[in-house]
Amino acid sequence: MSDITIVTAYFDIGRGNWNNSERGNNKYINYFKFWARIKNNLIVYTTKEFANEILSIRKDFGLEEKTKVIIVDDYRAFDRDLYNRIEKVMNNDISKTFHKDIKRPESWNVDYNYVVMLKWYCIEDVISKKYINNNSIIAWLDFGFNHGGKDGLINEEDFNFLWEYNFSNKIHLFTHQKIDVNIPIFEIVRNMDVYIRGNIMVAYVDLWRDFILLAKESMLSLLRCGLCDDDQTIELMAYYERPELFEIHDVDTWYDGLKLFGGEHFIERKKEYKKNKKYKLYKKKAKAYKFNGSYKKAIRYYIKYYKEKYLHFN
Template sequence: MRDGITLVTAFFPIGREQWSGYSRSDQKYFAYFKHWAAIHNDLIVYTTESHADMVRKIRQELGRENTVVRTVNEIASIDTEIYDLMHKVGRQYPPFSLFPKKPEVSNPDYDFLMYAKFWCLEQASKEAETSKLAWIDFGFDHGGEYYKDTTFFDFEWNYHRPQGKASLFQMRDLPNDPVFDWIRRTESYIHGACFELDTNFASQFHADARLQYEHLLRCGIIDDDQSILLMCHLAKPEDYCCLPLRTWFTMLEQYSDKNPDPGHPRLRPEFFHVKLSMQVKWVAKCLLYAGRQIKHLIRRYAF
């Protein structure tokens, strides 16, 4: 294997254009993909048969022939046990979250797609020709949220982490609260849009992530991959190295062999100091949450 990073991504339509407040069309996702698809790294993409040609066409038009497209027409088939468990928990858990309508709380199909990242990485490790892999979201950078100029991606990303077997990119101070408390707040401590690992660690990464998903789901809780990545770090800090980010999506710029000094960005605090107007909104949200819990407890125990 040569020293380098094979990027791994996936696109599976789950009807997001119909989500209230979180809508994105399939066409928008392909526009997002085209924004970063000129990157020089080998790329392995998992998608449906009907979308495979579009993926190939975008990379070919950008002069990137080092692209492998693998089709999976029934994404649920990769792990029916986790898929069924997510849908069971997804019907019960939302009232126990402060944000019951967020996709990671209310949409098991979305959560399963986030779980599929780890399966895709393991599959990719069987054919990658580089010593490292990195997951990158199909919609990475949301079409220019951080990297305004697409010429930034005209390079091959490589990085040598200081320790461990995987690089996770940390956004804020890690929590000391019980897992249930920070998950019901839907907090993001680790950035799930991109993370890097040794190719020969991909199978263990999948196993570790699946175990953490099971821990949550067997307790009746559901969440996306960002909480799972944090739980992997908490369980095995010697394997999962957390590196601080300046802001969303900056890992390709900060942590690159082209940039020998990533600096020491200050992490966001676990809890922000907010203005009075936001404090009022949070009080209202907490009161709504408390009301749901009181109703649940009365129905469950008093009658």
């Protein structure tokens, strides 16, 4: 079983000052602390402002020797040309209002869409500087993975383990909803749908090289069309381009990519019953098929929508 090295990053993009956002820097540091006792080798990219605190957290868990903190003076320096391209597109009001909900950061925040792209740049740096050996597995985990237990894993002590799993030689992605290849990317961008969860990605080093190129080209393709979106759409576009490189896992929660693949001991919060809202997905698919001229499929999904919303619950 190959070693799993975890890579993550944290950069201050002013979240604490956003309207309706409660996720400031201290909140994210606490999110990280929740899972930071995991015993794998960990590489963290961040600015000088947070470096000592991050290392101190790992040191408190006796994991200083398994931790490498890379200080980044200016995160925009990873790829200034990409930043400028994103800025140009997102400053266009037509592009901004193309999104269904212009309050969400992927609609208006240049730094947000740029920083979530840095997942691939950080891993590219790890590989090029040979911080790991070539037969290793790299797992990207978001710095705020599991949001400090709010997403369902309630016992931080459960992270006190060495994460191991016999992953196949594919790029492993984990879904938020089942992928429908009939829905075009522009429709996904407009409706702001999420198909792949961006908080965890796993692959061997060689496949990360392919994934990095696919991700960069996917973002450039969007920008050339005058559109921009976050990492989750970029992952989907990369999968569309080279599906044979990927293994897609249909999961139920944001933490299942870890829990079901080596973290089976995790304790989950008892799930409350939530009303099924599958009908919303049916309506969305019906509209997409209608737009594409696939009227028979559109009718089929409108019927499913009607049955699910008006007959199933009432």
